[in-house]
Amino acid sequence: MPRRRFHAAFATVIVATAAVLSVPSIAHAATNLALGKSVTVSSTDGNPAPNAVDGNASTRWSSAYDDPQWIVVDLGSAQTVGSVTLRWEAAFGRAYQVQTSTDNSTWTNRFTTTAGDGGVDTATFTPAQARYVRMNGTQRATAYGYSLYEFEVYSGSAVTNVALNRPVAVSSDDGNPAANAVDGNASTRWSSAYGDPQWIVVDLGTGATIGAVTLRWEAAFGRAYRIQTSDDNTSWTDRFSTTTGDGGVDTVTLSPVSARYIRLYGTQRATQYGYSLYEFEVMGTGGGGPVDPPPAGDGPDMTGYAAVYDYRFGTAAGRFSNLAARFNPYGIAGTSVINNEWQRYQAFNGTNHRLTADRLELTAVANLGGVYNGGVSSGQITTKDTFYPRNGKRYIFKLRAKVPQNKRGAWPAFWMYARQAPNTSSEIDIVEIFDTPTQNTFDWTGYDHGEGVGSNFHSIMTNQWVWHPGFDFAADYHTYTLVWEEGRIFKWVDDYWVKGTNFTWQGSDPQVLINLAMGGSNNNNPNSASFPAVFSIDSFQVYVDCPGDAVTTSCHVPTG
Structure with missing residues (x-):
């Protein structure tokens, strides 16, 4: 699926108030020195300057569509200034300076950036005396102007919004x-x-x-x-x-x-x-965490969880072989080709969904006309049920599997995506093993994308979306796990916590997909030696925990 840039507001958040409730104040509370003060700007585009200092997060100042542009707040008298918070609208500044002055004429740079990314930015600097504070924009990030919901000024280091991106x-x-x-x-x-x-x-x-x-x-x-x-x-x-x-x-x-x-x-x-x-x-x-991963070998805490899926695939006694009872044969692509992949996913059949005594083998073969883009058939299974951890519900998804060994262009994946209609840009990739010039079966990939992705708060990966653990995933079976609670996801490989990410699903509730793609936009092209390629699935399990409601049917049955 297409990769999309995700944005995470990197700044701490300081709050202005338009309606302050009648409660005792304390000396430790941060005061927005700019609130309601006189303000001047280089230009406006229909949204006036006072909107940026009115404490209302739904009003804004916007400038003309060119560079440079500026906004100046007159604090009324000389004050000690130590931080500025900029609450950007979608039209934000890529390059700008935060400046102070005692006379509205001579300006001193207190903060400079050329890599602004919008959202909420806080510039903290050595406290200085100033009556005037200016945001001086020198490069816009969009075709529009500069647009601020709020321009906030504080006397010292910004007090932290300890709720930001918390569970x-x-x-x-x-x-x-x-x-x-x-x-x-x-x-x-x-x-x-x-x-x-x-x-x-x-x-x-x-x-x-x-x-x-x-x-x-x-x-x-x-x-x-x-x-x-x-x-x-x-x-x-x-x-x-x-x-x-x-x-x-x-x-x-x-x-x-x-x-x-x-x-x-x-x-x-x-x-x-x-x-x-x-x-x-x-x-x-204070607050925050989890800061450190659990001890290696412990795995996710399963206390309070109950199984809603527990399928150990195969034809032997005690194994699960009736795929059509709980799964669909394909979901996103079906028999079409997307992402420049080579395979067309097929309905349940003994070639692409081969069941042995003790496993399900999702198999890619060149039987639709030869070894070329679109000429390959492969297997995918998707859950008939959909999932979302509402109202305190938490899910754990587990797959025990072995990825293809030395098969050029193989792309096994365990992931979550919405049903075809209505669709969504959100996607959770629990594990993908690519075959590229820089990655192979030694590299675990769990790169999520779409509208819901937030910042990572824990990762032992060697770069943004690859973990190289020092062993070959194709040499044996490994267990890949997603723990999902509203607002956060955690990923495990075997009993190692690999990644924790702030994540809010956007769109209709997702189903789980397990498949073997070949080639594709991120992969090497297969060759004749790539086939057959086999993604061996031992088991697939889903567990749910409903705090305060641990036994009812409504808790334990996913949506469908």
């Missing part, structure tokens, strides 16, 4: 998943079902100290809600409550408290719809 669970969603509320993107949102109560919980990790919470509401906001914290995700302590929420941007300042979990618990909606948040931001220190 999150919700009482329900209405098509906009939970992870949208912690992705740092002001244009995506979580929305709940249309009922009370509803909640959203963020796991901050260990050692988090919380000083403030900012709720960036969509039009469907909470009239009555509580902010609560917990150390065990079971016993909750109220830290703030209101019955007069008015939407917009609400910032709650707390006496600093240590907690692993934080929850917005909504008890009364303000509209006929549910609760909808662009962002649930938690300002504090």
